[in-house]
Amino acid sequence: MAKEVQKSGGYRVWGLLGIIGCLVLYPWVFRDPFPRHVMIILFMYIVLGQAWNILGGYSGQISIGNHIFFALGAYTSTMLLLKVGVPPWMGVIPGMIIASVAAIFIGRICFDLRGHYFAIATLGLAEITYIVFLNWNFVNRAFGFQIPVMKPSSLYVQWTSKIPYYYISLIMAALVVAFVWKMDKSALGVYLKAIKEDEERAKSLGIDSRRYKLLAFVISALITSFAGTFYAQYVLYIDPDSLLNLEFALLIIIIPMVGGMGTVLGPILGAGLLIPIAEYTRSIFGGGGKGVHLLLYGLIILLIAIYEPRGLFGIYRRLKKRYGKEYPLDTEEAARPVKGTEAV
Amino acid sequence: MKFLEITGLTKRFGGLVAVDEVDLIVDRGEIVGLIGPNGSGKTTLFNCVTGLYPSEGGKILFQGEILPDLPPHRIAQKGLARTFQLARIFKDLTLYQNMISAQSHSRENFLKTPTMSCAAEICERIEYWFEFVGLTKLKDELAGEVSYGQQKLLEFAMVLLSNPELILLDEPTSGVNPVMIERIMVLIRKLHEQGKTLFVIEHNMKVVMSLCERVYVLDYGKKICEGTPEKVQQDPKVIEAYFGY
Numbered sequence: 203m204a205k206e207v208q209k210s211g212g213y214r215v216w217g218l219l220g221i222i223g224c225l226v227l228y229p230w231v232f233r234d235p236f237p238r239h240v241m242i243i244l245f246m247y248i249v250l251g252q253a254w255n256i257l258g259g260y261s262g263q264i265s266i267g268n269h270i271f272f273a274l275g276a277y278t279s280t281m282l283l284l285k286v287g288v289p290p291w292m293g294v295i296p297g298m299i300i301a302s303v304a305a306i307f308i309g310r311i312c313f314d315l316r317g318h319y320f321a322i323a324t325l326g327l328a329e330i331t332y333i334v335f336l337n338w339n340f341v342n343r344a345f346g347f348q349i350p351v352m353k354p355s356s357l358y359v360q361w362t363s364k365i366p367y368y369y370i371s372l373i374m375a376a377l378v379v380a381f382v383w384k385m386d387k388s389a390l391g392v393y394l395k396a397i398k399e400d401e402e403r404a405k406s407l408g409i410d411s412r413r414y415k416l417l418a419f420v421i422s423a424l425i426t427s428f429a430g431t432f433y434a435q436y437v438l439y440i441d442p443d444s445l446l447n448l449e450f451a452l453l454i455i456i457i458p459m460v461g462g463m464g465t466v467l468g469p470i471l472g473a474g475l476l477i478p479i480a481e482y483t484r485s486i487f488g489g490g491g492k493g494v495h496l497l498l499y500g501l502i503i504l505l506i507a508i509y510e511p512r513g514l515f516g517i518y519r520r521l522k523k524r525y526g527k528e529y530p531l532d533t534e535e536a537a538r539p540v541k542g543t544e545a546v
Numbered sequence: 547m548k549f550l551e552i553t554g555l556t557k558r559f560g561g562l563v564a565v566d567e568v569d570l571i572v573d574r575g576e577i578v579g580l581i582g583p584n585g586s587g588k589t590t591l592f593n594c595v596t597g598l599y600p601s602e603g604g605k606i607l608f609q610g611e612i613l614p615d616l617p618p619h620r621i622a623q624k625g626l627a628r629t630f631q632l633a634r635i636f637k638d639l640t641l642y643q644n645m646i647s648a649q650s651h652s653r654e655n656f657l658k659t660p661t662m663s664c665a666a667e668i669c670e671r672i673e674y675w676f677e678f679v680g681l682t683k684l685k686d687e688l689a690g691e692v693s694y695g696q697q698k699l700l701e702f703a704m705v706l707l708s709n710p711e712l713i714l715l716d717e718p719t720s721g722v723n724p725v726m727i728e729r730i731m732v733l734i735r736k737l738h739e740q741g742k743t744l745f746v747i748e749h750n751m752k753v754v755m756s757l758c759e760r761v762y763v764l765d766y767g768k769k770i771c772e773g774t775p776e777k778v779q780q781d782p783k784v785i786e787a788y789f790g791y
Contacts, residue, residue: 381660389646390659396636396647403634406596408622408651408708414659421660 222376229368236485238364242436244477245371246429249378251457251469253425256382257418258455259463260391262398267308267324268454270331271301271423273445275430277335280347280440283358290359294431301427302420309416316401325451332446346441349434359435367436374432378425383466394418395464449496456499460506462515471514475502547610549574549743550595550712554604557587557594564590566767567604572712577734577744579758579775581751583787587767588747589631592714596628597621608712623651627710631717631747633697637690641681641700644689645672648704668707675703679733695726702733713737715746719753731757755779763787 229238254268278300279293312323336344354361361367385391396404397411404411434440444450453476461472480495487494510516550572557565565587572578580588594601595608597618606613613621635644649668664672676682679699684692689700698718705713718734719727727750734744734757748754754761755775763771763778765787771778778784 385660387663388659388661389649389655389663392639392643392646392663393659395639395643399636399638400634402598402618403630403636404647405618406598406622406628407648407704408619408627409647410619410651413656417656417659 225372229365235364238368240478240481242364242367242371243481244473245375246433246436247453247457247473247477248375248470249371249429250426250454251461251473252375252378252382253422253429254454255458255463255465255469256385256394256425257415257422259458259465259468260385260394260398261415261418262464263313263415263419264318264321264455265324265419265422266321266451266455267328267331268422268426269446269451270304270308270328271426272430272433272450273331273335273440273442274301274304275427276434276440276445277341277347277430278427279431280349280434281341283349284347289357290431290435291357294428297431298424298427301423301430305419305423306416309419313412313415313419328446328448328451332442335442335446341442344442346439346444349438351438360438370432374429379466379470386466390414390417398464456503458513460502460513462513462518465513465515467518468513468515471518475514548572548607549609550745551607552591552595552604553607555591555594555601555606556603557590557599557601563767565594565601565764568764568767568769570762570769570772572743572745574743575738575741576760577738577746577758579754579761580745580747580764581749581754581761581778582764585766586764586787588764589716590767591764592628592716592747595621595714596626619651622708625709625711626714627705627708627712628714629698629701629705629716629718631720633694633701635689635697635700635704637688639689640686641676641689641692642672642685644700644704645675645685645707648707650708671707675706678706678736679703680729695722698722698726698730699733702730706737710742712743712745715744715748717747717749719748719750727753 225241228241232238250268250272254265257268258264275294275297278297279288279290282288282293282296283290308324308327312320312327315323335341349360352358352360356366393404393409393414396407396409397414401411430445433445457472457476458469459472460476461470461474462468476495476499479498483494483498484492506513510520512519548571552568552570555565555568556563568587568591570578580591582588590599593599595606595613597613597616597620601614608621608624608626611624613624613626616624636647639647646664649664649672655665663669673682676685679702681692681696681699681703684696689697692700698721702718715734718730722730731753734746737744746754746758748757758775760773761771761775761778762769763781763784765783770783770787771781773781
């Protein structure tokens with residue numbers, strides 16, 4: 203048995219290297235900007251979904267306000283660039299600091315609320331933020347900011363080709379996935395899952411649930427804010443309607459939900475299914491097909507809710523159970539009563 | 547200074563007085579029993595001590611510290627651990643992860659939690675306690691998939707991992723087959739030998755009589771009797787509470 207496990211471990215390493223290799227070579231195979239653009243957006247949504255997953259999937263605190271941090275990151279770096287001339291790769295850090303302060307502030311208030319009330323409170327805060335940004339002169343109200351096109355340079359994180367954006371987003375996604383993969387097995391991952399299942403019990407074991415939820419929220423905000431700066435530099439235009447609208451907020455949540463909440467693979471699978479649908483229907487149907495992807499999303503959510511509430515990850519697990527010989531789970535041995543427990 | 551001292555503890559749910567001016571003392575190294583008919587306020591008393599319910603009157607002193615001022619996780623960190631009437635373990639986590647969730651939580655390690663699971667020394671202790679309760683082979687199974695008796699043992703091991711000073715056991719033998727009851731009693735005795743203090747709610751009189759040195763009896767939230775098991779068994783008030791007139 204041990205040998206087989208080792209072998210399957212080997213397959214996994216090679217499989218992972220293969221996938222990484224394909225992703226690294228992808229922009230050299232697909233030379234049109236559009237397939238590259240789809241992948242860049244895909245990576246960004248993996249990051250956003252994964253960041254949401256840390257709080258929502260693991261600890262069960264459904265935040266409908268994660269896009270606030272995205273907007274904070276985008277606005278901070280852009281305004282620093284336009285008003286003070288700070289290059290975005292430096293501006294990303296104040297953005298992350300502001301986002302984490304906002305997360306601590308929101309968390310301190312909202313983590314006293316349980317379950318749906320937390321979701322409602324964050325939704326309310328998100329809508330308030332939207333209205334404030336629409337009417338606040340300091341952030342140029344509904345007009346938002348346009349980042350002027352400059353000479354391509356790494357200093358101002360602007361290039362004519364999509365390849366640098368592609369690799370930045372790929373690395374960003376890889377790092378975030380690696381972090382969540384590590385966290386999944388760490389004490390924090392265990393505490394968050396424990397809080398999700400039975401918060402009262404977790405407390406009576408000495409887990410300070412508020413602190414750990416807050417930590418998860420801050421990590422989530424840091425990652426989301428970073429992605430916000432990246433997005434601003436990529437599309438060069440930010441306004442409240444594109445960053446703070448509800449559809450965007452829900453998409454961040456739908457990705458891990460469809461993929462599988464509280465799993466490392468979930469947001470990757472979810473983004474991998476949903477983002478290409480959005481991007482390709484947009485390009486096929488053009489302006490007339492504005493809502494086609496939402497129709498398809500509705501259908502997918504319906505099917506997932508009926509047939510596999512654990513999401514695509516659940517389907518993956520079922521398939522593995524049926525066809526995979528990767529994990530020779532010695533069920534008979536596990537089911538047998540343990541020596542010593544039955545008699546003293 | 548007493549180890550655990552409860553004076554005049556009162557807890558109401560609306561008009562119902564669940565715990566009514568109860569005084570009791572647990573000394574270090576004792577096994578103290580808490581018995582009484584259903585609904586007499588035993589579990590409520592435990593919930594007040596561990597901070598899950600705010601108490602409305604009276605004092606709870608644990609090693610000289612006033613407990614009700616602290617949130618439940620701080621009380622647990624003070625070395626006061628408990629089990630629940632129906633084993634409350636995390637069913638979606640593996641047995642091993644359940645143990646990790648029960649390691650003692652210190653503020654210094656707070657920022658390390660996203661990257662590490664447990665310090666080497668604690669991992670060793672987890673193995674030790676698994677061995678102690680006999681669950682080593684099952685440690686990678688989901689806790690929801692092992693038998694109820696094994697879940698009880700797991701909860702036991704979780705409580706022991708944090709090395710508590712005082713262990714509150716809420717019906718450790720309920721819903722468990724007779725063989726497992728034997729096993730649990732042996733564990734409790736072993737802990738007693740190691741110098742732990744135990745405070746046990748129990749319905750199984752055989753268990754109470756053979757384990758406990760002193761017993762408190764509650765009825766309708768009031769303490770009606772205290773003393774050695776033999777004395778309590780013969781007290782007319784206790785017999786009345788259990789069997790009526």
